Amino acid sequence: MTIYRLFDQPVFPDPEESDPDGLLAIGGDLSPRRLVTAYSLGIFPWYAEGSPILWWTPDPRLALIPSELHVPKSLRRVLNSGTFRLTLDTAFARVIRACAQTKRPNQEGTWIVPDMVLAYEKLHSLGIAHSAEVWRDGELVGGLYGVALGGAFFGESMFHAEPNASKALFVTLVRWLQSRGCELIDCQQTTAHMLRFGARELPRKAFLERLRKALRSDALTAPWGLETGI
Template structure:
């Protein structure tokens, strides 16, 4: 059964999703609804010509920061200092570039204009964050997502130079680990993320871990200073 959402920003239990993970349709992308969704392990994903669709996949792909795998070749790239990594310095540009990046087997971007507006609002409220990779003053890669409690919900990434988004991702995960984040929610399984050590867990386990992680206060606001404080920056060699 697929639920049709009302004007109230509430959701049915994620375990009510169909076998593909589709839980509900409709509603809006208000900040309150989005935050409620993430706190319940639900995320929006839909095509430009589709109504808003809400998902809770089973199994769920998760990366536990302590299990991050960094290939030797990527370690060399990170340690070379080829890319300068920043946090929350170019969120709108990262969002735009993610939307414009072609995806295999996708006709157009799922980051439709209303999604851009919604996540920009979450960024302004201090819940959505970006990580940027720069080279010679140019933005050449990055990613964005949402943080609640001690969970980071990854949304999308892009790169204009090889390894740029990978370096941004690795540095983010290492910083999250130092700040005692327990999970990076990858939402859907891809070979790319599996190579970094992500693994599938049952939805029931994911929801249990999510509930525990939300017992901690959310680190709201701009993360630029938070993730560059001494001993916790994103510029550490591996």
């Protein structure tokens, strides 16, 4: 299986040409133009510090259709308690850095390396990358960030500093995205956590078909803004 090397032009090979693990290409840069091109093709960067940039397109692909969101009974009480406050795009820099510092099971270090942080902060300044924050008593206790194109949202990472904070945040954000007309949420890697919320694995071909349809919408292109109790 050929792994393609990228150069100056922000172009990618056919996602169907990736290796069995989903690795498609190596190299290139993290410019806004290349990142937008990648996401629109169902490709995302993921690599460790000291490694060249690696570009992935897994098969199958974990995704959540917003209308299929499942809310566990144990979380409904939290959502109705008014314990947390949710905001959008008020602390992007803090959220992405907290995600980078969060230790993950079976993971050494972080893939959110300094160059990734700078690249996504640039996307945020362009209105393409967004954050959702959850607060308690004025303290940031959870958050997530991702990329929005058309009617699709590509979740990148989340963190929590308090039990249930990120879960309540995720459910509230999905409901808000659905209200805005979002058709597809990309979860990238399969995890039991996301499966519990109704995400399911899609064959790459089916995922890309849904993505192409979602990109024909402009549902998520308007400025984001929300503050609500959860």
